[in-house]
Amino acid sequence: MCLRPVPREPLRRVAVTGGTHGNEMSGIYLVRHWLRAPGELQRPSFSATPVLANPAATAACRRYVGRDLNRTFTSAFLTRPIRGDKGPRAEPAAGAQGLPPAFDFILDLHTTTANMAACLIVDNAHDAFALHLCRHLQLQSPELPCRVFLSQVPRKESFHLDSIAKNGMTPELGPQPQGLLRADLFTRMRALVAAALDFIELFNQGPALPAFEMEAYRILSFVDFPRTEAGDLAGTVHPQLQDRDFEPLRPGAPIFQMFSGEDVLYEGESTVHPVFINEAAYYEKGIAFFQTEKLTFSVPALPALAPTTTRGP
Amino acid sequence: MCLRPVPREPLRRVAVTGGTHGNEMSGIYLVRHWLRAPGELQRPSFSATPVLANPAATAACRRYVGRDLNRTFTSAFLTRPIRGDKGPRAEPAAGAQGLPPAFDFILDLHTTTANMAACLIVDNAHDAFALHLCRHLQLQSPELPCRVFLSQVPRKESFHLDSIAKNGMTPELGPQPQGLLRADLFTRMRALVAAALDFIELFNQGPALPAFEMEAYRILSFVDFPRTEAGDLAGTVHPQLQDRDFEPLRPGAPIFQMFSGEDVLYEGESTVHPVFINEAAYYEKGIAFFQTEKLTFSVPALPALAPTTTRGP
Incomplete structure (x- = not known):
C-alpha cells in the first residue's frame, strides 16, 4: 500500500x-x-x-x-x-x-x-x-x-x-x-x-x-463480460445497468443482456456500487465494470504549517 | 452522381x-x-x-x-x-x-x-x-x-x-x-x-x-473547429449546439466556445440543420459538424415485379 x-x-x-x-x-x-x-x-x-x-x-x-x-x-x-x-x-x-x-x-x-x-x-x-x-x-x-x-x-x-x-x-x-x-x-x-x-x-x-x-467508494472486484467459448463477447452491459455508475446494484438485478436475448442477473449476496460501467478502454482488460463498496471514514485534521515556511517563493 | x-x-x-x-x-x-x-x-x-x-x-x-x-x-x-x-x-x-x-x-x-x-x-x-x-x-x-x-x-x-x-x-x-x-x-x-x-x-x-x-437532410458544407495560428484547436463545439443534431441552427446562435472564453456565433444568413456534431472520427478530417438543409421531395412508386420472378430460390 x-x-x-x-x-x-x-x-x-x-x-x-x-x-x-x-x-x-x-x-x-x-x-x-x-x-x-x-x-x-x-x-x-x-x-x-x-x-x-x-x-x-x-x-x-x-x-x-x-x-x-x-x-x-x-x-x-x-x-x-x-x-x-x-x-x-x-x-x-x-x-x-x-x-x-x-x-x-x-x-x-x-x-x-x-x-x-x-x-x-x-x-x-x-x-x-x-x-x-x-x-x-x-x-x-x-x-x-x-x-x-x-x-x-x-x-x-x-x-x-x-x-x-x-x-x-x-x-x-x-x-x-x-x-x-x-x-x-x-x-x-x-x-x-x-x-x-x-x-x-x-x-x-x-x-x-x-x-x-x-464518504468514498472502494474497489471490491472486477466483473468481465459474458463470453462465448472462444472468448468473444456473448452479451453486453444491460440497459438497466448502463449509465448507472455509483448507484446501488442489488442481488437479482440485471447486469448483462446476452446477444441471444436473455438477461444475466447479479448473483452477489450484498449490494455493491458499480463504477466504470462499459468503459471502452477496459474491454481489452476484460472488465465490464468494477464492483465497489461505499464506505464512510474519518480523515484526520491537517496541522498548521510552521509560520516560517508559508511565504511565497 | x-x-x-x-x-x-x-x-x-x-x-x-x-x-x-x-x-x-x-x-x-x-x-x-x-x-x-x-x-x-x-x-x-x-x-x-x-x-x-x-x-x-x-x-x-x-x-x-x-x-x-x-x-x-x-x-x-x-x-x-x-x-x-x-x-x-x-x-x-x-x-x-x-x-x-x-x-x-x-x-x-x-x-x-x-x-x-x-x-x-x-x-x-x-x-x-x-x-x-x-x-x-x-x-x-x-x-x-x-x-x-x-x-x-x-x-x-x-x-x-x-x-x-x-x-x-x-x-x-x-x-x-x-x-x-x-x-x-x-x-x-x-x-x-x-x-x-x-x-x-x-x-x-x-x-x-x-x-x-x-423529408430528408442534404449536405450543404462542412464546418471546421476554430483554430490557433499553428492549426491546433482554439475551442470546441458550444454546449448549446452539442447533441442537437438535426435541430435548426439559426443565424446568431452560438456554435463554438473558445478556450479563451468567448463564444463564436453562426454567421450564415439562413437556418441550417447541423449533423455529425462533434463526431470523434472527423477531428482528423477538420470537420466539427456538417451543415445540411432540410428538404421534402417526391419518391416515385416502385412498379410491381413480373410474377414469374417472385418465387423464392
Whole structure:
C-alpha cells in the first residue's frame, strides 16, 4: 500500500498533467491551452507546471503506444536502470514518493466513457492530504456530483502516474467518448483544477484544516463480460445497468443482456456500487465494470504549517 | 452522381456488413453473432450474408488501418489492376453498380459519437429503392426518431462501401463512443436490420409500392473547429449546439466556445440543420459538424415485379 505522508512544508512543485492517455481530450487541450497561457495556473505561493504526459499517444490519438502509461509506475519500473533517453515522457519526473526529484503534487487529468460525472480518484483512505483536497472540491460546488473513488487494489502497489509525486489526485470526468472534446466536461475539469490549485494555495498559507467524515467508494472486484467459448463477447452491459455508475446494484438485478436475448442477473449476496460501467478502454482488460463498496471514514485534521515556511517563493 | 436503377428482379444477393470502421462495435458484434447464428438473416426468398468488412481494423479496434475503407470505393479504385490478394477485405464484393459480382443490396452498419439517433444514409434523392426502404423503416417505429440523410457531396462521386452494390443503405446510429457496445443501440440496430430484410422480402414478393413524400437532410458544407495560428484547436463545439443534431441552427446562435472564453456565433444568413456534431472520427478530417438543409421531395412508386420472378430460390 502506498502511504503518503502529509506535507509539512508548502507545496511549490506542482504539476497538472494531461494526455497520460492520448485519446482523453479534456486534459490534452487544457494542458495545450495552459502551455500557451500559463497565467491560469499561477497562485501567490507557486505556479503549477502544465505537462503533456504522453505526446506519442496523443499524436496517435490512442490511449497508449506500447504500454499503458497509467499502469506503469511500479517500484520495479521506477528503480530500473535507464538506458538512453527512450523512456516514457513522464519519467524525468519520477522519484517515487519522497525521493527527489519528485513533484510535491500531481493532478493527472482523465476522462472516461462511463457516466462517472466528476470522480476524484485517490489511492486509499489513508491519503489524508488528497482527501482534504477532495473535500474542498466537493464543498466548492455542492450541487454537482463529485464522488471520491479509492483506486488501490487490495495487495497491489500503486502504478498510476500521480504516484510518482509526493502527493497526487486524479480527476476522472465522464461520460466523454475517446477522441473528442465536450465543452461541458472541459469547463468542469478546468473549474476543478482551479479549485484544486486554490486549495493548495490555502494549505500553503499554513492554517490547520479540521478533521471530517468522508464518504468514498472502494474497489471490491472486477466483473468481465459474458463470453462465448472462444472468448468473444456473448452479451453486453444491460440497459438497466448502463449509465448507472455509483448507484446501488442489488442481488437479482440485471447486469448483462446476452446477444441471444436473455438477461444475466447479479448473483452477489450484498449490494455493491458499480463504477466504470462499459468503459471502452477496459474491454481489452476484460472488465465490464468494477464492483465497489461505499464506505464512510474519518480523515484526520491537517496541522498548521510552521509560520516560517508559508511565504511565497 | 451515383444513379442506382430500381431493381426489376427480386434481390437474392444481400449482404449486411459490420466493422467497415473497426471501432464501431454495434455492427461488429451483430455480424459476429450472425456468423454463429445466421438464422436471423433468413427470409423466404433470400438469406442475407453477414460480412465483417475490415478485420484488420476491427482487430486493432481502430476506425481503419492505412486508409478509411468507407472513403475508398471510387471508380478509380474499383477499376484499378489488382495485384495479389492484398486489397481491402470488401474488395471481392466489388463490382460497381450493376457489374458482376456486385451484391444486389448492402446494408452497411455504422455508429457515431454524435447524437444522431437512428439516421438512414442514402446517396441522393434519386435513390428510389433505398428511399422506399427508409420509408418502410420509419413506418415500423413511428415513435422513434429515424431521419434520412443524403450523403452525396455536390460534384463528388460516391465512395462508401455500400456503393459497390447495385443498391444499398447505411444505418448510422448514435450516440455511441468508439470501442464500446451499448445494449440500447445494439437492439435498435438489430431491429432496423430485421425490418430492412422484411422490406426486401416484401419487395421480392412483387407488389407495386406507392409513391410518397419524403423529408430528408442534404449536405450543404462542412464546418471546421476554430483554430490557433499553428492549426491546433482554439475551442470546441458550444454546449448549446452539442447533441442537437438535426435541430435548426439559426443565424446568431452560438456554435463554438473558445478556450479563451468567448463564444463564436453562426454567421450564415439562413437556418441550417447541423449533423455529425462533434463526431470523434472527423477531428482528423477538420470537420466539427456538417451543415445540411432540410428538404421534402417526391419518391416515385416502385412498379410491381413480373410474377414469374417472385418465387423464392
